[in-house]
Amino acid sequence: MSLNFTPISPASAVDACVSALQRAILEGDLKAGERLPPERALAASFGVNRVTVRTALTRLQTAGLISVRQGSGYTVHDFATHGGPELLPGMAQIARQRGQLLLIVEDLLRMRRHMALAVLEVLPSRAEQADIDSIRAAILRFEEVARSADLQALVDADLQVVRAMLSATHSPALALCMNPISSAVAEIAELPPLMYGAPETNLAGYRLLLSWLEASPDERPSPQLLIAELERRDAHNLSQLARQLTASKRNEPRREAP
Secondary structure: OOOOOOOOOHHHHHHHHHHHHHHHHHHOOOOOOOEOOOHHHHHHHHOOOHHHHHHHHHHHHHOOOEEEEOOOEEEEOOHHHHOOHHHHHHHHHHHHHOOOHHHHHHHHHHHHHHHHHHHHHHHHHHOOHHHHHHHHHHHHHHHHHHOOOOHHHHHHHHHHHHHHHHHHHOOHHHHHHHHHHHHHHHHOOOHHHHHOOOHHHHHHHHHHHHHHHHOOOOOOOOOHHHHHHHHHHHHHHHHHHHHHHHHHHHOOOOOOOO
């Protein structure tokens, strides 16, 4: 087997090696059960030293994408079986190239809603006053940022609200599951302009969340009401994204038949 990778700069050598190999696995250029070339061959292909390649391979092994056996080298795993949520951003990039981005986004938003419901189910019983104050402070920060036109600042402020909520659950399990999903959604370039195009609607949703959280147990409605609002917004954003993708495909230059 012969793989030709573009030589990379030393400054980000390990990250670049990981990215290139991960992409080859996710795209199917390196298939499950296939052995990787020896470290020396990979190092020559990337134009880096063997230590850099070995470090990159260790990270891929930790991510569940490959395994190593003494005397047998590195073997590619089935990422759908062994991989984790950290692969979601890379999968989204590949889905975009294959014209499947809408399906990936739909599933990501669905998973986000399910995780949001799990967070809301435990939040009232676990959050202390200091936790609620932290959530309120993050929401106020989002309100400040919403006055600007800085899209990236809005994304960051929104993620801070989510992290404050996750911290208030005192559940590492929920955080480890939710964080990769939230990050993957934020990293899909087409989504932030849709999700934060009218930040006052995001703010209204967070104010509703805060009032829900501060209500007495007897007066607090089902968290499904909050999830229903999130689902409505997700459906709107999916509809907008579908129109954008259709328009983009329509405007693509046609390839002439040979």
